[in-house]
Amino acid sequence: MKRRKFIKNASLTSLGITVAGTLNSCVDSSENTFVNPKIKPQIPVVIATWNVKFATAEAWKILIDGGSALDAVEQGCRIEEANEKGQSVGKGGLPDRDGNVTLDACIMNEQGNCGAVVFLQNITHAVSVARRVMEDTPHVMLAGKGAEKFAISKGFKKENLLTEASKLAWKKWAETSQYSPIINIENHDTVGVLAIDKNGDISGACTTSGLAYKMNGRVGDSPIIGSGLFVDNNVGGAVATGLGEEVVKTVGSFLIVELMRQGKTPQQACEEAIRRIVDKPNSQYKNFQVGYIAVNKQGETGAYSIHQWFSMTKYQNGENQNIQSDYFNKNC
Ligand code: ASP
Numbered sequence: 001m002k003r004r005k006f007i008k009n010a011s012l013t014s015l016g017i018t019v020a021g022t023l024n025s026c027v028d029s030s031e032n033t034f035v036n037p038k039i040k041p042q043i044p045v046v047i048a049t050w051n052v053k054f055a056t057a058e059a060w061k062i063l064i065d066g067g068s069a070l071d072a073v074e075q076g077c078r079i080e081e082a083n084e085k086g087q088s089v090g091k092g093g094l095p096d097r098d099g100n101v102t103l104d105a106c107i108m109n110e111q112g113n114c115g116a117v118v119f120l121q122n123i124t125h126a127v128s129v130a131r132r133v134m135e136d137t138p139h140v141m142l143a144g145k146g147a148e149k150f151a152i153s154k155g156f157k158k159e160n161l162l163t164e165a166s167k168l169a170w171k172k173w174a175e176t177s178q179y180s181p182i183i184n185i186e187n188h189d190t191v192g193v194l195a196i197d198k199n200g201d202i203s204g205a206c207t208t209s210g211l212a213y214k215m216n217g218r219v220g221d222s223p224i225i226g227s228g229l230f231v232d233n234n235v236g237g238a239v240a241t242g243l244g245e246e247v248v249k250t251v252g253s254f255l256i257v258e259l260m261r262q263g264k265t266p267q268q269a270c271e272e273a274i275r276r277i278v279d280k281p282n283s284q285y286k287n288f289q290v291g292y293i294a295v296n297k298q299g300e301t302g303a304y305s306i307h308q309w310f311s312m313t314k315y316q317n318g319e320n321q322n323i324q325s326d327y328f329n330k331n332c
Contacts, residue, residue, distance in 0.1 A: 190228065
């Protein structure tokens with residue numbers, strides 16, 4: 001099933017809304033690395049949000065050949081950015097309410113360096129522009145026209161990202177143009193990729209066209225380091241998908257990595273981060289989806305979401321699998 005379908009199936013139709021064992025760790029004081037010497041790390045490994053087996057396969061190829069986790073996560077994201085059928089990422093992404101496709105992406109490496117682009121238009125591979133920001137500028141984030149100008153100066157091709165299919169979907173939506181920034185009327189899903197290479201180094205990246213039919217100028221969690229993505233090479237990494245506003249409010253990915261640092265497994269940490277959202281006073285969690293995936297230094301992984309139908313794709317020990325995530329809201 002396509003990612004869009006997954007999240008659609010998690011919709012709360014009554015509202016017409018669509019959504020998406022403690023690690024026995026110890027600290028190696030010399031390196032401050034959270035590893036359990038009794039567990040052989042299951043690496044290399046790559047995990048990604050949603051059912052994106054082509055993306056994880058591309059990343060795995062790089063990892064198994066001894067390539068870096070950074071290259072693996074970038075190339076994994078690029079597969080989905082180039083896939084015009086995926087209407088939530090890169091070319092073919094659904095536009096904002098005014099018909100503009102605007103992309104958000106970020107990337108973070110094992111040294112704790114990062115780069116991001118927000119409100120990027122006319123460039124398919126937002127994740128690679130984010131990498132150039134990280135590697136070729138003294139900054140972390142470039143926005144809008146500045147990001148586009150920078151991308152073009154680095155040789156990226158200017159393209160129209162609004163495909164006929166996405167234009168049609170937008171025109172249909174525009175017939176009624178019902179929208180609430182909190183309760184989404186459309187589905188959405190970011191592709192986030194986390195990898196550990198043969199050296200044990202961790203990197204992560206994520207890329208999205210954000211919420212379909214969002215307000216012009218809206219930026220979500222995905223390019224915000226700590227919210228949509230966070231990596232600490234001593235501990236692990238986490239990445240988010242779903243209603244970005246809720247992820248930003250709880251700084252979800254940073255929270256998950258810090259919980260793993262305190263000894264939680266990736267699964268426990270993802271569950272705790274979801275609880276922080278649903279336990280808020282007057283939480284509207286029944287009306288939206290958020291999902292997290294995480295990996296720790298050992299290559300253990302976790303995934304959890306508010307509603308059913310979130311999934312993680314994992315390539316580990318030579319096996320590329322799409323795995324349904326456990327979820328919080330079992331009562332409807
Ligand atoms: N998190 C993204 C955003 O809020 C959307 C998504 O994951 O679908 O922009």
